[in-house]
Amino acid sequence: MKLHELRDNAGAAKKAKRIGRGPGSGKGKMGGRGIKGQKSRSGVAIGGYEGGQMPLYQRLPKRGFNKPNRKAFAVVNLGLIQKFIDAGKIDATKPVDEDALVASGLVRRKRDGIRVLAKGEVTSAVTLTVTGASQSAVDAVAKAGGSLTVTTAAAAE
Numbered sequence: 001m002k003l004h005e006l007r008d009n010a011g012a013a014k015k016a017k018r019i020g021r022g023p024g025s026g027k028g029k030m031g032g033r034g035i036k037g038q039k040s041r042s043g044v045a046i047g048g049y050e051g052g053q054m055p056l057y058q059r060l061p062k063r064g065f066n067k068p069n070r071k072a073f074a075v076v077n078l079g080l081i082q083k084f085i086d087a088g089k090i091d092a093t094k095p096v097d098e099d100a101l102v103a104s105g106l107v108r109r110k111r112d113g114i115r116v117l118a119k120g121e122v123t124s125a126v127t128l129t130v131t132g133a134s135q136s137a138v139d140a141v142a143k144a145g146g147s148l149t150v151t152t153a154a155a156a157e
Contacts (some may be wrong), residue, residue, distance in 0.1 A: 071112040073132055078140055079120015080106060081128075092124040092146075098131065116148065 019031040023043050033040040081101075084090045089104040098114045101107045107114055113131025118140050125145035133150050141148040 035044050042051075044046075048078060073115040073116060074107045074109065074111045075115050076101065076107060077117050077119035078122040078137055081116070081126070082120060082122045082124060085124045085126065092126045095127040097129045121132075122146070 017027060018025060019027045019145045020029070022028045031084070038044050045084065048057055050056070081090065081096075084104055084106050085092045090096055090100065090106070094100075098107075098110050102110060103113055115132035115134075115139045116128065116130050117134050118136035122140055122144045126141065127146055128141060128148045129151060130148070131151055133148050138150075
């Protein structure tokens with residue numbers, strides 16, 4: 001292969017459509033905009049306007065409610081905690097708190113606290129201290145010989 005033989009893959013580079021360049025281009029004269037009117041002019045954006053008719057977004061019913069002060073927890077599954085213990089990123093012999101989970105890279109940030117769920121198996125006897133946990137997660141950790149403590153002080157902040 002030589003330098004002059006280099007080509008893009010077929011269909012990789014698509015030529016831009018040149019508008020208003022004469023009748024032979026297929027997009028000459030009006031450039032596909034029709035005749036006169038607001039939408040034929042440049043700098044016009046008519047978003048959601050339906051010509052005086054009630055717009056669709058106003059016709060549809062509004063449902064639900066978003067609580068403004070809702071708590072957002074970082075969710076961690078037991079299986080992932082076990083995986084990090086096996087990989088040596090979390091030391092199961094020491095008590096594991098939220099800061100240790102963030103430091104290990106399992107959780108990016110604490111948000112309003114970390115909540116542990118029971119998806120996956122845990123085999124190590126680990127001592128966890130987190131903001132929230134499902135009852136099945138507490139039972140699974142206890143079954144493996146560890147303990148899972150839920151703190152309410154961090155949740156109240």
